[in-house]
Structure formats: C-alpha cells, structure tokens
Amino acid sequence: MIASPSVAEPRVDGSPDAWPGAAWADEVRRLARRRGAVILAHNYQLPAIQDIADHTGDSLALSRIAAESDASTIVFCGVHFMAETAKILSPHKTVLIPDARAGCSLADSITADQLREWKAEYPDAVVVSYVNTTAAVKAETDICCTSSNAVEVVASIPADREVLFLPDQFLGAHVRRVLGRENMHVWAGECHVHAGINGATLTAKAEANPDAELFVHPECGCATSALYLAGTGAVPADRVKILSTGGMLDAARASQASSVLVATEIGMLHQLRKAAPEIDFRAVNDRASCRYMKMITPEKLLRALREGRDEVHVDPELAARGRAAVQRMIEIGQPGGGE
Numbered sequence: 420m421i422a423s424p425s426v427a428e429p430r431v432d433g434s435p436d437a438w439p440g441a442a443w444a445d446e447v448r449r450l451a452r453r454r455g456a457v458i459l460a461h462n463y464q465l466p467a468i469q470d471i472a473d474h475t476g477d478s479l480a481l482s483r484i485a486a487e488s489d490a491s492t493i494v495f496c497g498v499h500f501m502a503e504t505a506k507i508l509s510p511h512k513t514v515l516i517p518d519a520r521a522g523c524s525l526a527d528s529i530t531a532d533q534l535r536e537w538k539a540e541y542p543d544a545v546v547v548s549y550v551n552t553t554a555a556v557k558a559e560t561d562i563c564c565t566s567s568n569a570v571e572v573v574a575s576i577p578a579d580r581e582v583l584f585l586p587d588q589f590l591g592a593h594v595r596r597v598l599g600r601e602n603m604h605v606w607a608g609e610c611h612v613h614a615g616i617n618g619a620t621l622t623a624k625a626e627a628n629p630d631a632e633l634f635v636h637p638e639c640g641c642a643t644s645a646l647y648l649a650g651t652g653a654v655p656a657d658r659v660k661i662l663s664t665g666g667m668l669d670a671a672r673a674s675q676a677s678s679v680l681v682a683t684e685i686g687m688l689h690q691l692r693k694a695a696p697e698i699d700f701r702a703v704n705d706r707a708s709c710r711y712m713k714m715i716t717p718e719k720l721l722r723a724l725r726e727g728r729d730e731v732h733v734d735p736e737l738a739a740r741g742r743a744a745v746q747r748m749i750e751i752g753q754p755g756g757g758e
C-alpha cells in the first residue's frame with residue numbers, strides 16, 4: 420500500500436459528467452508514477468476515467484498496449500475479462516482492476532463447463548470465441564476473434580469443418596450472414612446493454628434523422644435491422660456502418676457527415692466527440708449504459724493506486740492455453756479492436 424497525503428474526496432455521483440477535480444487528477448498521476456503504473460481505460464468508462472488514462476481504447480488494443488508497455492503495473496479500467504486478457508498477454512506484470520466485481524453479462528453467458536459440454540456434442544468442430552469471454556473459456560477455445568476480424572477468422576477455417584461460435588448471438592448472426600456458412604453453430608448469448616438497442620429504436624431514430632450516418636456495433640440487437648434497412652433501401656446502404664469501437668473512431672475521423680447516430684454503449688460518445696468535434700453524435704438509445712463499466716469510479720481508481728487492489732490472477736496453465744487462442748487470431752489477420 421502506498422501512503423499519501425489526504426486529498427479531497429472526489430465527487431463521485433456516477434453521472435457521466437462528474438468531474439472529480441484537479442486534486443484527484445494530480446493525486447492519480449502522482450500515485451501512478453510512484454507505482455510505475457500505466458492506466459488503461461476502455462471506451463465505455465466514465466469520461467473522467469477516460470481523460471486521466473494514459474491510453475483509452477477497445478479491449479484488445481488495450482491488452483496489446485499492456486503487453487508492450489515498460490510499466491510493471493497495469494491498472495485496467497474496464498471489466499474483469501478485459502483485465503484477465505491483459506494478464507494473459509502480460510503474465511509477468513501486475514494487473515490491477517479498480518473493482519474486481521465489474522463483470523460482463525456477455526462473458527457470463529457461457530461458462531467453461533457449458534463450453535466443454537457443447538464441444539462434446541461437436542467433437543470435430545473448431546471453437547471460435549469473441550474476446551468477451553473469461554480466461555477459463557479462452558482456455559477451451561481454438562481461435563479468439565474480435566468484432567473487427569470475426570468474419571476473417573471464421574473464413575480461415577476449412578469450409579468442411581463445423582464451427583462453434585460464442586458467446587454473442589448477434590455477432591455470430593452477422594458472421595453467418597456475411598459468409599453464408601451453414602455449418603456454424605452460434606451460442607445464444609447476448610450483452611444486456613447492446614441487446615437493448617433494438618431494431619424498432621434504430622428505425623425510429625433513422626427516420627427522424629434522415630441525413631445522419633449510422634454507426635452500429637455488431638453486438639447490438641439492431642445490427643441485423645441496420646443491415647435489413649440498408650438492404651431494403653429504407654436507409655441508403657452507404658449510411659450504415661457496422662463497426663467495432665475502434666472502427667467507429669476511424670470512421671468518425673474520415674466522415675463528411677454532419678450528424679451520426681451511434682448504436683453502442685453511450686460511453687463511446689465521449690471519444691467520438693473528441694475525435695470529430697464538428698460532428699453531432701447522438702446515441703440511438705441514450706439509456707444504453709453498462710452498469711459494470713460504470714462500477715469503475717474515480718474513487719476506486721484512487722484506491723487501486725493507493726492500495727494495489729484488486730489484483731487480477733489467472734492460473735498459469737489456463738493463461739498459456741488462452742494466450743495460444745489469442746495468438747492464433749493475431750496470426751490470421753489484423754485483429755483491430757475488440758468491444
């Protein structure tokens with residue numbers, strides 16, 4: 420534990436606009452320096468956390484930054500499976516998450532036992548797991564994928580091999596539709612936040628904003644609807660972009676649109692507005708906020724740096740197997756961003 424002079428308690432009301440103050444920011448930077456820590460924040464974190472972090476990005480990009488960093492300690496402001504992935508890729512570093520209870524409904528939608536049972540039904544199948552999975556599930560996986568490269572990863576598997584794709588049913592449906600692959604079985608998991616951004620909401624917003632582009636995360640319940648709308652001509656196809664969070668930032672910088680509707684967790688709006696301040700970004704569903712992501716508060720970040728908690732541990736044997744699945748993905752193609 421690192422002792423520190425008293426600092427005014429940060430204002431932590433959970434509101435996205437809460438700014439905990441300059442004293443908090445100074446103290447976070449001072450403690451991070453003393454601990455030799457790099458602070459990483461996912462795009463869905465509270466704005467104050469995103470702004471204080473050394474790097475903000477999607478889950479896989481952050482894990483790769485963690486592995487390449489000289490820092491001996493990684494403070495991962497995101498949800499638990501993301502911190503685990505950082506630990507898998509950086510087994511000799513200390514990985515801290517400010518609240519280990521920050522879970523993920525998508526990662527929790529399949530356990531390693533359930534996956535082993537599913538594999539027993541299809542013993543010759545290749546298992547493809549989205550990076551939103553626990554270390555124990557990654558250890559049972561042949562190849563990981565992100566939302567950027569899921570199509571490429573599945574396409575790399577010989578056409579006569581069956582595929583078990585997990586855990587996200589919307590991403591799986593997107594891949595199956597793009598590849599027209601029949602021998603692909605998709606686990607019926609979902610993220611409660613993205614599933615709540617549905618086709619009806621998207622259609623209503625698209626109709627009310629006829630000039631706006633649509634940025635849709637493939638985990639969304641509306642990804643199918645967005646492609647359908649484009650296919651029927653209800654929304655011009657070039658207005659609909661199915662993108663990972665990292666892809667959204669690239670698309671924002673390149674866009675000529677004056678307004679963009681964004682279908683993903685609302686924390687993403689902060690980075691998009693910073694990337695392209697001239698564009699009017701609006702959430703398709705402004706209640707799409709991940710309660711797990713928002714468990715990482717300014718106060719808990721300070722505590723993590725002061726007390727060195729919560730430390731993330733992954734069994735070395737599981738980590739080695741999970742690392743092999745992540746590395747196979749990287750060998751197949753540009754992984755781009757995870758969630």
Ligand code: SF4
Nearest residue numbers: 523524525610612709
């Ligand atoms: S937004 Fe969904 S997938 Fe992302 S961390 Fe939250 S529950 Fe998990």
